[in-house]
Amino acid sequence: MNPRSVPVVVVLSLCLLAGCGPSPATTTGSSSPTPTPTTLPQATSGPELSPTRDRDPFQVHFLQHYQLIPYPAEPGQTNLCYTLQDDPSASSLGKIWFAGTDILYLLPSGSRCGPAERKGALKLANGDTITIHATGRYCVPAYAVQFTFTVTGGTGKYRHAAGGGTIAVGPARNTPPTADEFWSGTIHQS
Numbered sequence: 001m002n003p004r005s006v007p008v009v010v011v012l013s014l015c016l017l018a019g020c021g022p023s024p025a026t027t028t029g030s031s032s033p034t035p036t037p038t039t040l041p042q043a044t045s046g047p048e049l050s051p052t053r054d055r056d057p058f059q060v061h062f063l064q065h066y067q068l069i070p071y072p073a074e075p076g077q078t079n080l081c082y083t084l085q086d087d088p089s090a091s092s093l094g095k096i097w098f099a100g101t102d103i104l105y106l107l108p109s110g111s112r113c114g115p116a117e118r119k120g121a122l123k124l125a126n127g128d129t130i131t132i133h134a135t136g137r138y139c140v141p142a143y144a145v146q147f148t149f150t151v152t153g154g155t156g157k158y159r160h161a162a163g164g165g166t167i168a169v170g171p172a173r174n175t176p177p178t179a180d181e182f183w184s185g186t187i188h189q190s
Helices: 005-015
Strands: 058-068 078-086 096-105 113-124 129-139 144-154 162-169 178-188
Touching: 058 096, 058 162, 113 144, 144 178
Parallel strands: none
Antiparallel strands: 058 078, 058 178, 078 096, 096 113, 113 129, 129 144, 144 162, 162 178
């Protein structure tokens, strides 16, 4: 792997949430984890992310705080992996925040964009949760990530939740390690 692609993958991994395991196509091995970079390179100019212009009932802007974590057992498939915790924000569901894990997979040879995955849960002020799974793409050098998320369930009155939408993650900042996120979609209690 090109040494310059490692920091790019770390930045792009900022968006996947629930667990950093090997991709479904990989097998487990006895290789030791690859050391995780501690900072991301400064982003060069890229497209400016902004909330979508649609009128979806669920829209929220989060300030994401991320922490790089060790790669899964099969480092050949994953560029970056990180946990994230978003600051609470106002939404149509009330005060809400997100916690999860992002995985940025290897860039295909000769490509500036690669696959990304996120797993985690939105948490409401009353203690209910809404679990999500998201897949998407990250691109370098701007480090932006675009996801499409699906609601997979939850707890409390959201235990049978359904819905989905998009997540746009802006360029990562190193000091402190943060990024902006814009969510837009629908979430139903079902």
